[in-house]
Amino acid sequence: MTATPSQPYTPYMRRPRGNRPASPLRDVLTLLMLPLPLLVTAASGAFAGGGTRRWFGGRGESQRAEAQAAKDAAAAAFYDLDTAQRDLRISIETITAVDDSPAAQRAASDFETLGRRIDEASKLYITAVDAHDLDRDDLESSVASRARSELSASESELGKVKKDLDRFARSLGPLLDKAETQLARLAPAVERARQSLLAASNALDAVRNAGLQADDLAARLAALAPELTMLNQGAGRHGVPETLQRADRVMRDAEAVRAEAARLPERAEETDRRLVSLRTRAQALTTRSGQVEPVLSELRRRFTAACWQDLQRVPDQAAENVRQAELKLKEAQRARDAQRWPDATALLSTVRALLNTTDEAVSAAGDRLSRLNAVAKDPQQEIDRTRFAIRDAQRLAMAGRQTPDPRHARPLDDSVARLDRAVEALEGRHPDYWHFLTETEAVRTTVAAVVSRIREERGSGA
Incomplete structure (x- = not known):
């Protein structure tokens, strides 16, 4: 077989596709030789597949951060609203425990209405949080954007309800001040009642040690025992207003028992003195009778x-x-x-x-x-005394006037005539001196009434 001369290898040469397996080292070298922008793009594509994390930079990460910030802001708003509701619930419970007026009942009803709004706003927030996992590796940018929008909306609603809750809390100021004032009175009032009962019991013991029975005082003190039991049961069972009233009543009744017990020895001495004095007076009246x-x-x-x-x-x-x-x-x-x-x-x-x-x-x-x-010896003294009273009244009736007021002149003229008739009655052989005395006294009484009426009218400007 004639040998084929081998060609030199360069990384930029495309290898012919064949059945040979791909070389990992070759792929890495190929990536390293690419320009940087292409490297980043290729790397993103490489790690997105095969179950590995897909990187999305730039705007994607920014939307994730914005969604997380919206989630944190909504969480803070939810916490603030929850805290304010808890504090306000304590205020409402304080008011309703002390005050059963229509204003207090209306405040409790308004708080329940606000509570339903708070529940709705909280449900909106919780739904938005549960619907989106911002920590997911494969979080889509569109999902992050939607999460941010929903969380921001829930934060806005929580804020609106919080403002209404704060406004409602400020309106409760007078009711809350009144309730807190009564609560501040509660413990001292109950303690004063207990101390008054103790003082009454000690005073009763001292009286008995002195030999005085004071059974009626002991019965009155014993009647306060059920009241003390209810005081010890507390305002939680009987209510603050009722407990305050009961404490004041127990204190007054116990103080009355204590005061009477303290005065009992003096009362015994006074009774003894009166017995002696009245016996002496009865004996003297027997003699005078x-x-x-x-x-x-x-x-x-x-x-x-x-x-x-x-x-x-x-x-x-x-x-x-x-x-x-x-x-x-x-x-x-x-x-x-x-x-x-x-x-x-x-x-x-x-x-x-x-x-x-x-x-x-x-x-x-x-x-x-x-x-x-006296009148039998010298009736003139009685006559002069009566005439002087009439003349004095007549001068007063004419003071500052040309003619007297008929309302004043008529009874005075009648008094003059009445006195004259009484004097004439003395000229008989057996005059009724007692009738004369009663007549002159009646005349002076009538004249005094006229004088009093004139002064009242002039004093009032009539």
Whole structure:
């Protein structure tokens, strides 16, 4: 076989295609000899096939970065909205725990409405995130662009809802301030109630150690035990407003028990003093009642029946009142011994009223005799006193006027005539001095009323 001269090999020569296997080393050398732009293009094509990563540079990577930035921004917006919603939920729970007003109920309803909007915006965000895996090696540029668009839209919606949520939170300021103020009062109020109960219990123990029973105070204190139980159960079970009201009520009632317990020894001493004083007064009235009969005897002897008839029953009534007072004093003593202080106080008040009535009746008899003696001796003094009152009223009625007001002049003229008739009645053989005294007193009362009316009208500019 004639040998064929071999041809020299150059890398730029295209080898004839045949059945020989391709040489890997040859392919690499061929790529290395290409210009750089062609090298990059060829490399991209080479690594895209056969399960290897396809490189896309330039705009592709930029779109991936933009999509990732949109994802990060949406995540930040989602986090901000979630945080704001959590904080606002605490505020709403604070308000509704304290306040059951229509405004508070409306705020809770508005928050629920906002919650539904938040859920919708969050769902839009989560759907966009789940729909696109930006870390995929084979992420298409069109997919990255769509992901960026959807994530940006979800960020925008999250931002809008966040603004509405912030606006709603600012509107809750007054309600939240009120609720927080009440919550701030809660613990101190409950503690004050507990301390008041403790102070009342200690005061009651001190009273009992002093030998006083104070059963009524003990019963009142025991009645507060269920209230203390509910206070200990807390506002979470009974509500803040109810707990605050209960704490204030317990504190007031316990303080009242403590104050009465502290005053009980003084009350016992005061009751003892009143018992002694009223007994002494009853005895003195018994003696004075015995002096009414001689006074009535003199009235009957010297004056007409009209001057003393209304005093006829004074001695018997005085004796009966004193007897009733002494019986009540014995009952009061028994109540004091049993330490039934309210009963003792009530009985002593009844005794005092009986003795006051008796004292007035007994004094009236003596006063009647003194006044009748004075007017019988010199009625002119009573007449002058009454005329002076009339003239003084007439001068006031004419002050600054040419003629008096008929509303003032008429009762004053009637008073003059009434006084004249009373004076004329004294000219009889047996004058009714008591009638004269009652008439002059009635005239002075009428004149005083006219004077008072004139001054009121002038003071008001009428």
